[in-house]
Amino acid sequence: MATITIDGKQVTVKDGITIIEAIDQATQTDLPRYCYHPGLSIAGNCRICQVEVEKMPRTVIACNTRVAEGMVIHTQSAKAKESQQVVLEFLLANHPLDCPVCDQAGECKLQDYYMEYGLYDPKFNDEKVKKKKKAVPIGPTILLDQERCILCTRCVRFGDEITKTNDFGVFNRGDHSELDIYPGKELNNKYSGNVADICPVGALTDRDFRFKMRVWYLGSADSVCTGCSRGCNIFINYERSRPYHLEKERVMRLKPRENQEVNRWWMCDDGRYGYKFIDTNRALEVRILDGGVQQKTDWKTALEKTAALLKKADPARWAVLVSPQYSNEDLYLAQKLFAHKLKWKNIAFYAPGQEGFEDDFLIKKDKNPNTAGAAQVLNLSQVAHDITPLVEKAKRGELDGLFVFGHDLVKLYGIDAFRQLRSKVKTLVYEGWSLNLTADAADVFLPSATHAEKEGTFTNFEGRVQRFRKALEPAGASRATWEILQDLAVLLGEARKYDRAEFVFEDLAKENEAFSGMDYKKIGMGGLCLRTS
Amino acid sequence: MTEPILSRNFNIADAWKLGVAESRGAYATAKKVLGSMKPDEVTHAVLTANLRGLGGAGFPTGKKWQFLPKDGKKPVYLVVNADEGEPGTFKDRYILERDPHQLIEGMILAAFAIRSRKAYIYIRGEYVEPFRRTQVAVDEAYAKNYLGKNLFGSGVDLDIVVHRGAGAYICGEETALLNSLEGQRGYPRLKPPFPALVGLFGCPTIVNNVETLACVPHILKNGAEWFAKLGSTGNGGTHLFSLSGHVNKPGVYELPMGTPLRKMIEVHAGGVRGGKKLKAVIPGGISAKILTAAEIDVNMDYDSLRNAGTMLGSAGVMVMDDSTCMVKMLFYATKFFSHESCGQCSPCREGTGWAHKIVTRIYEGCGSLKDLETLLVIARNMEGRTICVFADAAAWPIQSYITKFRPEFEEYIRKKKFEPARPAMAGAH
Numbered sequence: 001m002a003t004i005t006i007d008g009k010q011v012t013v014k015d016g017i018t019i020i021e022a023i024d025q026a027t028q029t030d031l032p033r034y035c036y037h038p039g040l041s042i043a044g045n046c047r048i049c050q051v052e053v054e055k056m057p058r059t060v061i062a063c064n065t066r067v068a069e070g071m072v073i074h075t076q077s078a079k080a081k082e083s084q085q086v087v088l089e090f091l092l093a094n095h096p097l098d099c100p101v102c103d104q105a106g107e108c109k110l111q112d113y114y115m116e117y118g119l120y121d122p123k124f125n126d127e128k129v130k131k132k133k134k135a136v137p138i139g140p141t142i143l144l145d146q147e148r149c150i151l152c153t154r155c156v157r158f159g160d161e162i163t164k165t166n167d168f169g170v171f172n173r174g175d176h177s178e179l180d181i182y183p184g185k186e187l188n189n190k191y192s193g194n195v196a197d198i199c200p201v202g203a204l205t206d207r208d209f210r211f212k213m214r215v216w217y218l219g220s221a222d223s224v225c226t227g228c229s230r231g232c233n234i235f236i237n238y239e240r241s242r243p244y245h246l247e248k249e250r251v252m253r254l255k256p257r258e259n260q261e262v263n264r265w266w267m268c269d270d271g272r273y274g275y276k277f278i279d280t281n282r283a284l285e286v287r288i289l290d291g292g293v294q295q296k297t298d299w300k301t302a303l304e305k306t307a308a309l310l311k312k313a314d315p316a317r318w319a320v321l322v323s324p325q326y327s328n329e330d331l332y333l334a335q336k337l338f339a340h341k342l343k344w345k346n347i348a349f350y351a352p353g354q355e356g357f358e359d360d361f362l363i364k365k366d367k368n369p370n371t372a373g374a375a376q377v378l379n380l381s382q383v384a385h386d387i388t389p390l391v392e393k394a395k396r397g398e399l400d401g402l403f404v405f406g407h408d409l410v411k412l413y414g415i416d417a418f419r420q421l422r423s424k425v426k427t428l429v430y431e432g433w434s435l436n437l438t439a440d441a442a443d444v445f446l447p448s449a450t451h452a453e454k455e456g457t458f459t460n461f462e463g464r465v466q467r468f469r470k471a472l473e474p475a476g477a478s479r480a481t482w483e484i485l486q487d488l489a490v491l492l493g494e495a496r497k498y499d500r501a502e503f504v505f506e507d508l509a510k511e512n513e514a515f516s517g518m519d520y521k522k523i524g525m526g527g528l529c530l531r532t533s
Numbered sequence: 534m535t536e537p538i539l540s541r542n543f544n545i546a547d548a549w550k551l552g553v554a555e556s557r558g559a560y561a562t563a564k565k566v567l568g569s570m571k572p573d574e575v576t577h578a579v580l581t582a583n584l585r586g587l588g589g590a591g592f593p594t595g596k597k598w599q600f601l602p603k604d605g606k607k608p609v610y611l612v613v614n615a616d617e618g619e620p621g622t623f624k625d626r627y628i629l630e631r632d633p634h635q636l637i638e639g640m641i642l643a644a645f646a647i648r649s650r651k652a653y654i655y656i657r658g659e660y661v662e663p664f665r666r667t668q669v670a671v672d673e674a675y676a677k678n679y680l681g682k683n684l685f686g687s688g689v690d691l692d693i694v695v696h697r698g699a700g701a702y703i704c705g706e707e708t709a710l711l712n713s714l715e716g717q718r719g720y721p722r723l724k725p726p727f728p729a730l731v732g733l734f735g736c737p738t739i740v741n742n743v744e745t746l747a748c749v750p751h752i753l754k755n756g757a758e759w760f761a762k763l764g765s766t767g768n769g770g771t772h773l774f775s776l777s778g779h780v781n782k783p784g785v786y787e788l789p790m791g792t793p794l795r796k797m798i799e800v801h802a803g804g805v806r807g808g809k810k811l812k813a814v815i816p817g818g819i820s821a822k823i824l825t826a827a828e829i830d831v832n833m834d835y836d837s838l839r840n841a842g843t844m845l846g847s848a849g850v851m852v853m854d855d856s857t858c859m860v861k862m863l864f865y866a867t868k869f870f871s872h873e874s875c876g877q878c879s880p881c882r883e884g885t886g887w888a889h890k891i892v893t894r895i896y897e898g899c900g901s902l903k904d905l906e907t908l909l910v911i912a913r914n915m916e917g918r919t920i921c922v923f924a925d926a927a928a929w930p931i932q933s934y935i936t937k938f939r940p941e942f943e944e945y946i947r948k949k950k951f952e953p954a955r956p957a958m959a960g961a962h
Contacts, residue, residue: 044723045877047918058917064723086914090883123907126890151876170718173701176888177876368616 004071018042019073020049029075032084032113034091034200035152036063039265040161046091046152048113050083051075059083084117092118094129094175095201095501096147104202106215110150127177138180139187141269142196142204147189149179149203155195162266162361165189179203190363193272194265198257198370208273209253213239218252220523221471222460225254226325226369226451227271230362231460232256232263233525234271236452236471249279250472251452259526262454262464268363281435283447284476293300294445298479303484306444307491309401309427310342319346319390319399322378323406327456328515329504330481331377334405337489339378346399348384349374351412364461369451373459376514376530392507394421401427405481406448410437433478448481455501456482457523459530466527467520538751538763538771539744542632544684549666551673554634560679562754563641567687570753575646579749582757583769588705588742589818589847591768591835598647600729601737611644611652612714613668613746616698617706618657619818620869621849624773625743627785629656632747633670639746641684641691642753645738650690655710658700668695681933702873706921707740710873711943713913720877721921765791768834772845776802778852779809791834798829798852809854813937817846819866820926822933843933849954859938860945863930864889865895870927881924884915888931893940898949903936905942 003012004022011026021030021038034046042064050059054072059080062073074080092110099105131146138144156179159167166186171178181187187195200452210519219240225232235255254275256267286302287294310318320338322331331349338344350371358365368374375385384390391413393399400423410418415437422428422441430442433450451458453474459465474480482504490496498504502520509515514530522528542548542557551559565576581594601609613636616624628636640652654671656664669695674680682690696714698704704713708722711733732738748770752760761769768790774797777783783805788797794816798804805811811826816833822843824831831841838845853862871889876882888911891904912928919925935942 023809042723044920045879047878047880050918083918087880090880090887090914093887123910124887125907126887126894129886150879151882172876174871174874174876175882177882250586 002067002069002071004067004069004073006073007075013067015069016066019051019053019060019065019067019071022067023051023062023073023075026177030116030119031062031075031321032088032109033063034109034150035154037154037157037198037265040154040157040198043153043157046150048084048091048117050080050084051082052077053444081117084113085120087123088113088118089120089122091150092122093124094147095150096128098148102148102202103205103221104148104199108202108211108302109200131176131178133178137207139192141192141207141273142187143207143210144180145203145205146178146180148201150201151177151179152200154198154200155179155180155204158195158198162194163189163191166300168195169341169503190268190270190357190359191266191361192268193269194256194500198265206253213252217249219471221452221469222257223254223452223468223471224369224460224466225267225271226458227268227274227367228356229366229368229371229461230263230364231369231458231464231466231527232267232271232362233259233527234267234464236275238452238471251275251278257525261373261526262460262466263362270357270363277434278450278452278472279475282475283433283435283439283478285444285445286447286477287442287445289443294440294442299479299487302444303487306429306446307488309429310403310488310492313342313344313401315343315345317399318342318401318403319348319394319403320342320344320403321387321390321407322347322349322374323351324371324374325406326370326374326481327451327454327468327501328370328373328377328459328508329456329501330405330485331374331425332504332508332512333482333485335378335491337485337492338403341489341492341494346379346384346390346393348387348390349378350385350387351389351407354412366461369460370458372461372463372530373457373465376459376463377508377512379512391417391421394425397424399425401425401429403429404431404438404442406432406434408432408434408436408438431484432483433475445532446484447476448479448484449478453478454482455478456480457505457520460527463514463530463532464527465515465518465523465530467523467525537787539635539747539773540627540785541787542635544625548632549630549634549670551634551670554632554670558647559634560638560641560674562750563638563679564609565641566753567645567685567689572646572648575642575749575753578752578757579646581748582748582752582760583764583767584745584748584760585753585768585828585835586742587744587748587772587848588665589619589820589845590847594741597729597738597741598621598643600727601647601739602730605737607736608651609647610651610733611640611647611649612642612653612707612711612733612738613654613743614705614707614710614739614740615654615663615743616658616710617660617743617847618702618705619820619847619849621775621815621851622818622847623775623777624785624848626660626663627773628743628747629660629667633663633667634674635747635750636667636743637670637674637680637693639749640693641679642749643739643741644691645689649739650692652691652693653714653733654693654695655704656695656697657705658698662698664695664697669736671695701875702869703875703921704922706923709921710740711738720875721923723920725747750817763789765789765832765834765837767836768911772833774833774850775847775849776852778848779804779806779854779857780804780852783874788833791832791837794824794829794831794833794850797850804851805852805854807854809856811852812855812857813853813859815849815851815853817844818849819851819869820844820929821846822929823937825937858945859934859941860892860896860950863934864892866930866934867892867927870923870930874923874927878919878924880915880918881927884911884924885927887911888927892931895946900946902943904946905939908935 052074115311156168431446651706871885912931915924
């Protein structure tokens with residue numbers, strides 16, 4: 001350990017770390033940086049992170065200077081600030097300053113640091129260097145603007161070090177240096193969207209998000225990606241103050257949220273651009289079958305009808321298909337209702353054959369966010385994993401009723417198999433957030449909220465329980481699944497216990513050994529791993 | 534100065550061929566040393582000879598060799614910096630072209646001292662003939678087993694690879710050179726770590742200049758004391774000075790370290806051409822700060838020139854008579870630096886181009902007096918804020934020309950002289 005002084009404050013940090021790491025760990029100071037990124041190698045080329053170190057003749061860059069015992073560092077001294085300011089002026093010399101039409105505006109580090117460290121009287125009075133690629137797509141996800149680029153090479157290093165796809169290079173020399181992808185190539189890998197995140201300026205922008213909304217209109221909620229069982233930590237950026245804008249689309253983009261244990265700083269493109277289901281093809285109405293046609297109804301009617309069906313149901317001749325797309329809280333109340341209260345034996349959750357691409361970095365082949373949680377919450381000694389045997393049972397006419405959560409049986413088993421099933425099963429209750437043919441064929445259709453519209457937790461592939469927060473109000477008439485399940489339980493004679501998902505989780509933690517000792521506060525931002533017995 | 538040392542074969546016909554070189558004594562020292570001395574003794578001799586890196590930095594060579602990790606497990610590489618690109622410098626090409634065996638023998642000794650079995654010569658791409666002859670010399674040395682396995686029966690191995698650069702000035706910076714040699718873009722590396730610890734292919738590496746290594750056989754042949762005495766205090770040996778510009782006899786001169794600049798110009802180079810008045814001298818390549826005619830009573834060695842506020846650098850002495858326009862000089866200097874900046878660090882990338890734009894504007898008659906201040910500010914702001922010293926080298930001409938010849942610059946601007954920059958020159962990228 002080394003004891004050093006940063007801006008008059010004495011701190012003890014690990015020996016041999018860099019000054020910028022020490023500043024980030026031990027202080028609140030936001031030392032300016034462009035090329036430095038904790039997930040990438042040190043390039044030391046932007047030169048903005050200048051600090052004054054006593055007994056050193058000149059200011060030094062914090063990203064490539066290691067701390068030593070007794071070091072006295074100033075980040076805000078006149079000498080340090082002058083250094084930071086002059087470097088910024090160089091960086092902006094050939095920058096086009098096209099902020100009004102730049103999509104990065106509002107989250108651009110050139111803007112931010114100019115306001116904080118710049119504010120100089122500009123001296124540049126000559127013609128700026130023109131570069132070839134202005135707003136040119138370089139792949140399906142990213143657009144390049146070479147003139148805005150400050151050549152920090154974060155994207156170059158990302159391609160070299162993280163994806164190992166070696167996409168980017170710097171071409172030419174001096175102030176004619178250009179950032180580009182290699183000739184004849186396109187930026188097309190599973191993690192390409194990250195380069196827009198790490199680009200500190202508007203040189204690499206996200207084609208999906210570009211011009212959808214100014215970033216200062218965005219709201220942000222901490223969430224977890226539902227694209228696979230990794231559970232990458234994300235921000236859901238949503239429309240906040242302009243409800244008229246792009247009328248139906250509320251989620252504007254997803255951004256990775258740092259979690260060293262799960263996804264570090266990154267997320268894959270499948271997850272990043274896989275948010276559209278939240279605002280498209282949504283089930284917005286409660287419906288019941290009336291005279292052979294589904295009709296819009298209210299929650300009271302639908303829930304009462306469902307409760308009546310459940311009350312009459314023969315536990316041996318009904319089945320419930322829950323889903324690893326649902327939160328631990330949802331699944332816990334499902335378990336309580338169907339297994340404990342109604343004593344059903346036919347419970348399963350996992351739709352097989354849906355596994356997809358997997359790599360050795362972030363992407364997992366199980367495309368459900370909560371398979372591990374479902375297995376744990378539902379207690380697999382009593383519950384079957386795979387839903388297929390129950391579907392087969394239904395097809396053979398051995399079931400009177402089926403309560404389906406989320407699974408589109410038509411898509412999973414084909415329309416013919418589903419027709420057969422539907423002809424044998426007298427009653428089908430469907431609960432889910434998307435419109436599909438299975439839902440259309442239900443006697444009762446209960447629209448539920450997506451993860452973006454409720455609070456809850458998922459348990460990722462390695463047993464990490466992670467919280468996601470509510471970003472949006474549930475679309476249309478939809479409601480959180482745990483609320484729907486509680487209402488059904490109340491109608492079946494249980495007491496109303498929960499007005500927040502948090503309290504549902506508290507009971508889960510009390511009853512389920514694997515979750516014991518956890519609560520939302522303890523799970524925090526980083527998540528907690530299940531206890532293993 | 535009685536007898537030439539480094540340049541003793543420069544005017545001998547075919548001295549670059551092994552037969553002639555051997556008749557002049559080549560490889561005798563290497564043979565003797567490899568059979569009789571220990572590696573550390575060689576390093577010690579180089580250290581006490583006060584041999585300093587003759588590429589420009591002037592760092593004591595023996596000391597550099599001692600930075601190598603002791604008993605390291607990785608191979609050690611010797612890399613010869615033959616990327617002589619500093620404007621006004623043309624000394625190494627004489628060695629490569631006229632006496633390459635002198636270099637190869639120096640490399641054998643240096644490699645022996647630092648326990649390296651593989652060496653590279655990185656030759657500037659534009660040096661076509663020097664490359665050809667050096668390659669022939671290396672091939673000839675291999676044929677006689679002066680290179681390869683078990684040199685002179687001593688059990689020592691050495692392989693030499695001659696590699697041509699692709700024409701970037703920055704690749705003369707030792708870490709950019711290493712990147713280039715590895716097949717990477719010629720960007721200088723962040724230091725630390727220094728090449729002696731992490732160099733070529735991540736292994737300990739010594740990078741030495743051509744002339745530096747050419748001195749080594751002479752040190753071991755005639756003794757460290759003898760060599761040290763040839764020069765001035767702390768600056769051992771002789772040095773090849775490239776004299777160019779407005780002198781009667783331009784060329785490469787081998788003179789002792791510390792030779793007075795005035796003597797160099799007036800005696801050795803035969804004085805300013807056409808009997809004109811001396812105006813200024815750049816003593817160490819374009820990067821060195823300029824000296825006015827009144828400042829030439831200085832000894833040409835590392836320490837004296839540093840005390841005079843400039844540097845010996847690559848010992849490329851450029852002499853200017855009073856017909857020289859300093860604005861034009863600065864135009865060419867900034868053009869060079871803006872063209873050659875590698876573009877890695879923002880102050881240099883943007884600063885060199887920006888400065889050149891302003892100087893071009895002044896040169897073309899559209900400058901203002903305020904521009905001079907801006908130039909000095911840009912130069913000051915570039916200095917000391919980058920990975921390598923290129924930005925400092927780019928700043929020094931700006932600072933020294935404008936400060937020392939300010940009235941001339943101001944007059945030029947006031948009179949709005951118009952000298953159209955040839956298009957090919959102004960935008961030579």
